[in-house]
Amino acid sequence: MKSWDTIIIGAGIIGLSLAIELRKAGMSVLVIEKGEPGREASWAAGGMLADFGLEIPAPLQALARASARMYPEFVHELEDESGLKIDLRSEGTLFFPDSKQDHALQESHPLPASLAKLEPAFRASDRLPLYVQERCVDPRHLTAAAIAAARHRGIDFSSGDPARAIEIRDGKAAVVRTDRTQFAAAIVVNCAGAWAGQIRPHAFPTRPVKGQMLCVAMPEKDLVSHVVRSSDVYLIPRSDGRLVIGATQEEAGFDKQTVPETLQKLRKAALDLIPKLADARILEAWAGLRPGTPDKLPILGETATPGYFVATGHFRDGILLAPITGRIMRQVITGQQPEFDLNAFAAERFRT
Ligand SMILES: Cc1cc2nc3c(=O)[nH]c(=O)nc-3n(C[C@H](O)[C@H](O)[C@H](O)COP(=O)(O)OP(=O)(O)OC[C@H]3O[C@@H](n4cnc5c(N)ncnc54)[C@H](O)[C@@H]3O)c2cc1C
Known part of the structure; x- marks a missing residue:
């Protein structure tokens, strides 16, 4: 049986x-993908x-801030190692909070210019958004570059064959059994997203939370330049003139079908903000499964x-x-003290 220092599922x-972090630390790594x-x-x-x-749960905020700070370097390294370009944008976010209670926030996050100047295509309204210095990234570019960078670093992949169980020998993880074969490693990491609970022996309480989205071609390339977040919809511009409009949050099991009426609602919410999107051609619609947990x-x-x-x-x-998770999991796996307290995230919290 072939063996590696670490297997990532x-x-x-x-x-x-995480695979890239562990490889950088000198380990041999196999990534198994269903x-x-x-x-x-x-x-x-x-x-x-x-x-x-x-919107970020309080125990997660420090990690979220640290990860956001790591992003430019994370992207730069992946671009360098993969030779691929990743669309990372820093124009910032216009955020429409839910209720009036956010008056104070308005003062602490003022718009850097008038809304008409920042986003001329916005429908005139008496609601003003907050300005937040958040970036956005094209996740498809990001994952494509991460896969290429991983291969470039000599990380092995097994694709099209699901991991089913971790075999334990002498009380320790030793082998991963897939449908077709088995692989050995002293360290195994379950990174199986919404499916993580399906691999034996531990049943982590992950569940899929479906999100439907669509993507349109903006009638003018920079019709929208900031990320726009409101309670009904969000808009994410890409530098090539696409605009992503999202997203639902549905408990629908592992179903990834899109529903035309649902997409229409998202499109309508986008039009309410930017009327000129009425002319925008729909390029694509899809659904994905967020890995949810009982306490989020x-x-x-x-x-x-x-x-x-x-x-x-x-x-x-x-x-x-992703960047902070790779780093702190590498610290845990290599026996270093993780730079954040991970108690709130321990698998133990779900054991009865
Ligand atoms: C519509 C939508 C919008 C989102 N928007 C944002 C956003 O704006 N910002 C943000 O930060 N996050 C966003 N997310 C969340 C983000 O996509 C996820 O949190 C993140 O992608 C999780 O990454 P992952 O690697 O854990 O999961 P995944 O990308 O799902 O990867 C898990 C992998 O494990 C594989 N796998 C599963 N079971 C097995 C098995 N038994 N054997 C082998 N392989 C297996 C799967 O095939 C999959 O490739 C969004 C998600 C959705 C669906």
């Missing part, structure tokens, strides 16, 4: 960023790097089985959290 952005690398949640995401406090926090760190680790459950923020 799941070639989404979390598994990939389908095609990078084609699940990490492909479906919008790519907002939304570290602004309101990720599951990070060791498990009850020595040698078996987990990094999943990043829900709505896995693109944002």
Whole structure:
């Protein structure tokens, strides 16, 4: 049986960023993917790097801020190693908070110019957004570059064959059994996203939270230049003139079908903000499965089985959290003190 220092299950952005970190630390790494690398949640995401406090659960805020700070370097390194370009934008976000209670926030996050100047295509309204200095990234560019960078660094991949179980020998993780074969490693990390709970022996309580989105071609390339976030819809411009409009949050099991009426609602909410989008051609619609957990926090760190680790459950923020997750999981796995307290994210919290 072939063996590696580490096996990572799941070639989404979390598994990939950790694989690269561990390879940099000198380990041999195999990534096992049930389908095609990078084609699940990490492909479906919008790519907002939304570290602004309101929507991130409190225990996650320090990690979110640290990860947002790491992004320019993270992207730069992946571009360098893959030879691929990643669309990372720093124009900032216009954020429409839900209620009037956010008056104080308005003062602490003023618009740098009038709304008419920042986004001339906006429908005139008496609601003013906050300005937040968040970046956004094209997640498909990001995962494609991470896959290429991983290959370039000599990380091995097994694709199209799901991991089913971790075999434990002498009380430690030793072998990963797939449908077709088995691979050996002293360290195994479950990064299987919404499917993480399906691999034996531990049933992590992850579940899929479906998100439908669509993408249009802006009638003028820079019709929208900021990310726009409101309670009904968000808009994420790409530098090539596409605009991503998202997203639903649905409990629909592992279903990834799009529903025309639902997409119409998202499009209508976008038109309410930017009437000129009525002329925008729809390029694509899709749905993806966010890895959700009961308390909306990720599951990070060791498990009850020595040698078996987990990094999943990043829900709505896995693109944002990929760089910091790779780094802190590398620290845990190589026996260093992680730079953040990971107690709130321990797999143990779900053991009854
Ligand atoms: C519509 C939508 C919009 C989003 N927008 C944003 C956003 O703006 N910003 C942000 O930060 N995040 C966003 N997210 C969340 C983000 O996409 C996820 O948190 C992140 O991609 C999770 O990464 P992952 O690697 O854990 O999961 P995934 O990308 O799903 O990767 C898990 C991988 O594991 C593989 N796998 C599963 N089971 C097995 C098995 N048994 N054996 C082998 N392989 C297996 C899967 O095939 C998959 O490739 C969004 C998600 C969705 C769906």
